[in-house]
Amino acid sequence: MSEEFCFEVLAQDNTARTGMITTARGKIRTPAFMPVGTAATVKAMHPGSVKALGADIVLCNTYHLMLRPGPERVAALSGLHKFMNWPWPILTDSGGYQVMSLSKLRKLDENGVTFQSHIDGALYRLTPERAMEIQDLLDSDIRMQLDECVRLPCPEQEVRRAMKLSLAWAERSKKAFGAKPGRALFGIVQGGADEDLRQASAKALTDIGFDGYALGGLAVGEPRPVMLAMIECALPWLPAGKPRYLMGAGTPDDLLECVRRGIDMFDCVLPTRAGRHGLAYTRAGRLNLRNARHADDPAPIDPPASCAAARDYSRAYLHHLVKSGEILGMMLLTEINLAYYQELMEDMRRAIAAGGFDDFCAAAKEAWHAGEAGAPSQ
Amino acid sequence: MSEEFCFEVLAQDNTARTGMITTARGKIRTPAFMPVGTAATVKAMHPGSVKALGADIVLCNTYHLMLRPGPERVAALSGLHKFMNWPWPILTDSGGYQVMSLSKLRKLDENGVTFQSHIDGALYRLTPERAMEIQDLLDSDIRMQLDECVRLPCPEQEVRRAMKLSLAWAERSKKAFGAKPGRALFGIVQGGADEDLRQASAKALTDIGFDGYALGGLAVGEPRPVMLAMIECALPWLPAGKPRYLMGAGTPDDLLECVRRGIDMFDCVLPTRAGRHGLAYTRAGRLNLRNARHADDPAPIDPPASCAAARDYSRAYLHHLVKSGEILGMMLLTEINLAYYQELMEDMRRAIAAGGFDDFCAAAKEAWHAGEAGAPSQ
Numbered sequence: 001m002s003e004e005f006c007f008e009v010l011a012q013d014n015t016a017r018t019g020m021i022t023t024a025r026g027k028i029r030t031p032a033f034m035p036v037g038t039a040a041t042v043k044a045m046h047p048g049s050v051k052a053l054g055a056d057i058v059l060c061n062t063y064h065l066m067l068r069p070g071p072e073r074v075a076a077l078s079g080l081h082k083f084m085n086w087p088w089p090i091l092t093d094s095g096g097y098q099v100m101s102l103s104k105l106r107k108l109d110e111n112g113v114t115f116q117s118h119i120d121g122a123l124y125r126l127t128p129e130r131a132m133e134i135q136d137l138l139d140s141d142i143r144m145q146l147d148e149c150v151r152l153p154c155p156e157q158e159v160r161r162a163m164k165l166s167l168a169w170a171e172r173s174k175k176a177f178g179a180k181p182g183r184a185l186f187g188i189v190q191g192g193a194d195e196d197l198r199q200a201s202a203k204a205l206t207d208i209g210f211d212g213y214a215l216g217g218l219a220v221g222e223p224r225p226v227m228l229a230m231i232e233c234a235l236p237w238l239p240a241g242k243p244r245y246l247m248g249a250g251t252p253d254d255l256l257e258c259v260r261r262g263i264d265m266f267d268c269v270l271p272t273r274a275g276r277h278g279l280a281y282t283r284a285g286r287l288n289l290r291n292a293r294h295a296d297d298p299a300p301i302d303p304p305a306s307c308a309a310a311r312d313y314s315r316a317y318l319h320h321l322v323k324s325g326e327i328l329g330m331m332l333l334t335e336i337n338l339a340y341y342q343e344l345m346e347d348m349r350r351a352i353a354a355g356g357f358d359d360f361c362a363a364a365k366e367a368w369h370a371g372e373a374g375a376p377s378q
Numbered sequence: 379m380s381e382e383f384c385f386e387v388l389a390q391d392n393t394a395r396t397g398m399i400t401t402a403r404g405k406i407r408t409p410a411f412m413p414v415g416t417a418a419t420v421k422a423m424h425p426g427s428v429k430a431l432g433a434d435i436v437l438c439n440t441y442h443l444m445l446r447p448g449p450e451r452v453a454a455l456s457g458l459h460k461f462m463n464w465p466w467p468i469l470t471d472s473g474g475y476q477v478m479s480l481s482k483l484r485k486l487d488e489n490g491v492t493f494q495s496h497i498d499g500a501l502y503r504l505t506p507e508r509a510m511e512i513q514d515l516l517d518s519d520i521r522m523q524l525d526e527c528v529r530l531p532c533p534e535q536e537v538r539r540a541m542k543l544s545l546a547w548a549e550r551s552k553k554a555f556g557a558k559p560g561r562a563l564f565g566i567v568q569g570g571a572d573e574d575l576r577q578a579s580a581k582a583l584t585d586i587g588f589d590g591y592a593l594g595g596l597a598v599g600e601p602r603p604v605m606l607a608m609i610e611c612a613l614p615w616l617p618a619g620k621p622r623y624l625m626g627a628g629t630p631d632d633l634l635e636c637v638r639r640g641i642d643m644f645d646c647v648l649p650t651r652a653g654r655h656g657l658a659y660t661r662a663g664r665l666n667l668r669n670a671r672h673a674d675d676p677a678p679i680d681p682p683a684s685c686a687a688a689r690d691y692s693r694a695y696l697h698h699l700v701k702s703g704e705i706l707g708m709m710l711l712t713e714i715n716l717a718y719y720q721e722l723m724e725d726m727r728r729a730i731a732a733g734g735f736d737d738f739c740a741a742a743k744e745a746w747h748a749g750e751a752g753a754p755s756q
Contacts (some may be wrong), residue, residue, distance in 0.1 A: 040698065044705040048686075069673065069698045077676050077694050085690050276705075295447065298455050308426075312463050316455050320418065320447045325655075327422040327705060 005141075005184040005211055007249045008245045009262075013357040015235075015262040018349040021243055023141045024182030025081065026088045028056040030243065030264040034091060035338055036272060039064045040074075040084040043272050044327070044334045047153040052309065053335065054342030057089040057141070059267040062134050063098030067117045071137035079139035090269070092140035093247070094131040094173075094188075095264040096147045097216070097324075108148065110165070113204025126197065128169040132176035140183075142212065145173035149217045152226075153205065159192035166190045166216075167204050174208055184211035186245060191225045192217060195233040202237035212243040212265075219249035219268075228257060235262045252344055252368070253282060254362045259348050271341045275334030278322040282310070282340055283364075289333065294319040307339035383519075383562040383589055385621045385642075389731040393613075393640040399621055401467045401519045402560030403459065406434040408642040409619065409730075411633065411723045412469060414650060417442045418452075418462040421650050422708045423716070425464040431685065431713065432720030434642040435467040435519070437645040440512050441476030444502065445495045449515035457517035469645070470518035472509040472551075472566075474525045475594070486526065488543070506547040510554035510563075518561075518592065523551035523568040530604075537570035544568045544594075545582050552586055562589035564623060570595060571604045573611040580615035590621040590643075597627035597646075606635060606703055610616045612639045630659060630722055630746070634739045637726050637755070649719045653712030656700040660718055661689070661742075662749025669710065672697040683718035 007030075009019040021028040024085065035042045035050055046132035050058060060080060065071060077083050080090055096113075099106055103124075111344045112127030131146040147166040150159055177185040187205035187218045191197030205213060215234060215318040218227045238244055245265035246258050255266060265361045272280060278290040282302055287294075305311045309332040321329030344364070351360035385408075387397040399406040411427055413420045415436045420428045428436060438458060443449060455461050458468055474491075477484055481493035481502075490505030509524040525544040528537055548565045555563040565583040569575030583591060586730070593612060598606045609624065616622055623643035624636050633644060649659060656668040660680055665672075675693040683689045687710040699707030729738035 039702050039704060040695070041704050041706040044709070046706070046709070068702060069694070073674060073694070077692060083692070083695055083698075085695070256522065285396040296451060296454065314455060314461070316447070316451070317418070317461050317463070318459075324417050324446060326417060326419050327708060328424070329703060331422070331424070331709070 005182060007212070007241065009241070010351040011353045011355075014260075015353050016260050016348075016357045017262060017264065018352040019243075019264065021264075022182070023089045025090075025141055028055060028089055028174055029345075029349060030144075030298065031255070031259045031345055031348055032056060032265050032285070033341045034059045034265065035341075036061075036267055036269045037084065037086070038269075039068070040080060042334075042338075044276060044330045045272075045338070047084060049335065050086075051088060053339045054346060057091055058086060058091065058278070059091045060084075060140065062092050062095035062131065062138070063102065065092075065138060066095060066126070066134055067119055067122075071113045071134040075137040075139070075319045083155075089141040090138075090318075091142040092135045092138055092144065094144040094146040095126050095134070096131070097149050097247070098176075099126060100149055100151070104349075110168075112146070115129040128172035129176040132173055142186060143177065144182045144214065145170045145188055145210075147190055147216055147324070148265075149190065149220070149375050150192055152192055152211075152217070152220060152222045154192055156194060159190075159194055160197055163190040163192070163197050163201050167201065170205055170208055170210075174210070186210055186212040186214050186217040186243075188214045188247070189234050189238075190217050191230075191234075193230065195223055195229065198230050198234045199237055200338055202234045206237060210242070212245060214245040214247050215263075216247050217256070217326075218246065224254075227254075228261065231261045231263065233257060244333075252341070255341075255344060256348070256364060259352075260357065260361065270335035272334050276330045276338045278329070278333065279337075280333055282371070283367050285368040287315075288359075289315065289318045289322045293339070300364050303338055305339065307336060307340055309333070309335040310339060381560055383560060385590070385619065387619070389733075391730045391733050391735040392638070394638050394726075394730050394735045395640060396727040397621075397642065399642075401562070402520055403468075404434060404466045406643075407723075407727060408678055409723055409726055410434060410643050411632075411638045411719045412437045412643065412645040412648045413719075414439075414645055415462065415464070415468075416647075418458060421572040421713075422654060422705070422712045423650075425462060427713065428464075428716065429466060429715045430624075432724060433716070435469055436464060437469045437471065438462075438516070438518070439476055440470050440473035440509065440516070440650075441480065443470075443516060444473055444504070444512055445497055445500075449512040453515040453517070459517065467519040468516075469520040470513045470516055470522065472524040473504050473512070474509070475527050475625070477504060478527055478529070480482075488546075490524070491526075505548035507554040510551055510658075514558075520562045520564060521555065522564050522592065523548045523566055525568055525594055527568065527598070528570055530571055530595070530598060530600045531710065532570055534572060537568075537572055538575055541568040541570070541575050541579050545579065545586075548583055548586055548588075552588070562591040564588055564592050564621075565617075566592045566594040566625070567612050568595050569612075571600055571608065573607070576608050576612045577615050580612045584617055585617060588620070590623060591616045592623040592625050593641075594625050596624065598654070602632075605632075606630070606639065609636060609639045610639065628721070631743070632721075633722060633728070634742060637730075638739065640736065649711050649715035653715045654708045656707070656711065657715075658711055658718075659698075659715045660749070661721075661745050663746040665693075667693065667696045667700045667707075669697075679714055683717065685714060687711070687713040688717060
């Protein structure tokens, strides 16, 4: 448990890079995709299966765990890892994003934010210090500063104000975090869709100094070129020797394009949420299993796959499960999607190490396109 | 695939017995509990996990599969076993019971029953011959005759009429079944809560001759002593060398009391349905994980269990999952319940073979009682 948190870049292919994060609870191969375990569970998955599919780390949401079951309770139960039977690394966010997107009657001030629970209307207060305290009670391996995330589009002065506030909270978060051997604290770059603000945020955070750096307030509905432009403008101002985490993205294509630009870590509800709604992400593109064209198709999603859900069940059966609202349909499609996401990350790591990242991306996109446009079955 | 269907009683302890059913797709240890896979899935379970917990056979519902995805489609997809990725034995019911309990606008005549689907209102017709044909398209290993199941209480003449009709349909079902090496057809004893009718039904079915015999129209809300009395009066009239199946029961205590009286096979939605509603069946009785007393309890459901769900997750975590409506809660509690049911069957088989069935029952009931009345935690 005393191993220091560290990051090593092992290979680089233009701006894409592959490396290894070391934490007290295990190593994380990068670029890494973190399945989202919102309320201390990656929905519809046994934790051992999430690991077996290739995840080195999962993300849990401070906002949700703060409301239920409560961080003090989790601490009394020996921490989040024991609680959710996931002994490997966990990253927790700060709660700031969900306070904005989920809570009722949010009231922000310089010191923090007061909000009503979306579950029962109870009042809660989150400050940079409390966000650190909660994450310490959960005992997560990678922790995020509290930030303020604005909805885009947004007036420039409002974006600037939120960015400045997030910087002030970054300093307070770092102070509250203190020295935690084996645990890491990440700062979060804000600044909306404004290149100058993004650069200023990245520089100021680097001056404060964190174990890693995230890009926040992106993948929230802005045009994709804006997201990519913000990444391109911010990354050069962040220290090359620290991990870079794009929060909340994305589609398989987002993963390719953001890794290409130098992102090391991702989280997104897409593969798990889509799996609960009948959608499968595969090497041949996205399939909607609700579609009647699958009803008589004996072909599995991906016969040579090592993932049992993609190999041992026909599209006809998955269609039947989805149409019938069966839980097994959600289980199998979530498994298929997480398996594909992890396979994509592994393929990217290998391609970067071999110096063939651009070729890999082109081939992956070609396969998605051929699959979507191609025959309904195989 | 050509192995003949047969049944062998291996040991008897008073009227309780343990044996082995051989089918073309595998052996079934009796007394056996068959998890219910209504719509070609044991809800919230991977099929491999159902098998690993000790199930030799599952039950699927002809009514549900007839409506969706349709038996002709399942046949075109190489049968139900391939469809649901369960290569081991499957028993299908005839659809009669769900026509009564689920369908709209049911219209019964001598030849069969016409009903509206509860899903989309479409009209369907079920006759003894069509029930056999559907089960043949599904290619199940054990098939049930079409019967008419009355709701209790019910006037005697109505019970008699339904019992007679079920007998006529039994003959037609047997004729329609024909000769199917490796597949079995079971007749169903009806007769409501009337001992004379039950005996007459059992005798007449035995005269027709089936591979096994079920008791239908029980465990449908009648007082428990009535159910046990009906079993006691009917079983002596059935051939001792054939399996006896009590349809739709029951609680763990039902299993003990009915095995004691000579029942060999059971199916019931209780362990799976209860698991989706926060209830756990254990050696220490039934637990309601929704109850707040579990919120801070670090103890697993059953620490020495071989079932991972009962061993590796705290009651506090299960409580959290149930309160949060998380799918993993349903998955783990279903697993816990099926594991306990299969453990109970295995323990009964062993106790019967050792000649200690009564002692085993007394000890099991004592443990349930001590657990329910005992301390909230361990």
